[in-house]
Amino acid sequence: MPDLRITDLTIEYSSGGYAVRPLDGLTVTAPSGALALLLGPSGCGKTSLLSCLGAILRPKSGSIQFGDIEVTSLNGQALTEYRRRTVGIVFQAFNLVPSLTALENVTVPLRAAGQRWPAARERATELLDRVGLADRIHHRPGDLSGGQKQRVAIARALALDPPLILADEPTAHLDYVQVEEVLRVVRELAAGERVVVVATHDNRLLPLADQVIELVPQRAVSTLPPARVELPPGEVLFRQGSWGELIYVVERGEIEIVAERADGTEELRTVVTSGSYFGEIGPLFGIPRSATARARGDAVVVGYTTRDFRQRTGPGFNLASSESPAGDAGHTPAG
């Protein structure tokens, strides 16, 4: 009865030279036979988590355990075997090989596992029949609808009957008719002891789920009173990659905004002085902080919820421009 256990998982990767940490200290368990939904907006780390579960991306720290397999410590042949035998992946963009027919696409993992062609063909035919594509087995992906492609992708993921299925936005490219076909198949995937993890921001999948894993903390309660924070020199107010619900206005002193580079070094983006604000992008858009805020000397800042902040700034409020090196860099409130 393999359970999926994720413990204190932190994922970090380099993007444009900067360290991006979509997940920081995630701990969650999906029991055997569960269909778990990973919910969250773009950029919250859903796909990164799936990549780690599929042993495609190595996390910065933490542990992923599936049954008795310690996924994060797999290497070499064990890694290939895990990808081949334990995990089936359904990709967002189907990722079928265009030159192969539906049948041949499904046989890829079977052949990679050493099955002879007649046996692989028989199994692939059976799977395509199971997902309702018995009459499309000799069609190439270009001749299939989005829903049919996704069902071929699901059949491919099921080829070696893996105990863990990962699906990345399986309904993203489908219209409502096609979604229905795929939803039914996705629900059936979680039959028996198989664990199915579906990353999505499609709420239509919610009724299917046995477990919902929210990758974004619930938004701040908008009624929090303004928080006055006194910072000694060098004190970090918030770190890059962390989640926050407050936007800060500098009352006294200076706050330096630094970006952490992938190589561990820091880049000073700006220094926010008294009367200016910073840290608005993360709370407003529900994404992690894109830079670290640290006091240069003794400083005092006041944190506001997004609602309070908008009330203070009024209609003249401006976000950092997209060219700005930091989404959380400082500005002067309009009001």
Add this chain to the structure above:
Amino acid sequence: MLRPALRDLQWRRRRFAIAMLGTALVFGMALVITGVSSGFDAEASRSVNGLGATVWVVAKGASGPFLGSSPMAASRVREVASLPGVTRAVDTVFTRKDIVSGGSDTPVNVFGAVAGTLGLPATSQGHSPTRPGQIAISTKLSGYGIGSRLILAGHPFTVVGTVSNATALAGVPNVYLTLRDAQLVAFAGQPVTSAIAVTGTVPTKLPPGLATLSNQAARDDLLRALTQARSSIALLAVLLWIVAAMIVGSVIYVSVLERQQDFAVFKATGVSSKSILGGLAIQAIVLSIAAAIIGSGIAAVLAPNFPMPVSLTLRAYLLLPVIAVVVGLAASLSGLRRAVSIDPALAFGGP
């Protein structure tokens, strides 16, 4: 990964067909040009073997019995003939002259020996020259047949025989005269000789001023004039192989670039890098072998129409696909390396 590799070939058949034809043309040219180089060897061997000598006696210091010869008195043949182990010894003359006809000069290699003896090849038609004024010519000397009259170095001759495909020095036709006529043409009638053709065992002790040379040395003597040409041909052949390798290599590399997503998916679904490389290698091999087969056909058509002798042996035809596969695989290395480095995370559209 045989099936995906072959399906991809089928999927991109136009591109592979164009690459295959381009590579085939280059392979064909490489085969022909290598055949030209082999043809030099073959014609030299034919010319020397046809003369029937087992060893050559030349003036000491001469590098060969033909181009490298140093004239010596014809009377020395008697000294050689009397040596122990020598069964026959005859004077031979070699020179290069022109046949003049209608204002155009046709260069020929002139071989002369005592009529009806060692030193003249067997004719395919007619007979060897036995009397003054008679000449046997190569079948490659166009425009003349038995009974034709021709002017060689200002002297009139009548064709009495033909020798099949007798050429030397890059397709220059051979002609054969009696010793007396050859001395007339080469040495203004002086009783001198270029070399003495000998049958029997190699003399262990020679009269002073003489030296022996093997048939291999005689062949090398004929090939010496072609050293630069052979080097150029070898260089050209290497360049052609490089061009072929670049065509195969670039096709495989572009294929890898275009299939990065496919390979990422393969890796993410547990297909080993070795299998992916195997699939790419199969594509390179199929492309190379198909190009080699078509290239062999192109060479077979080109060779007879080539102005120089082209020696295309069965070995060359069999070797071409082998070399083609090696070249194709070597050329694909950068594409294979690229395939290995593809991150399976690409299947998710990056991390």
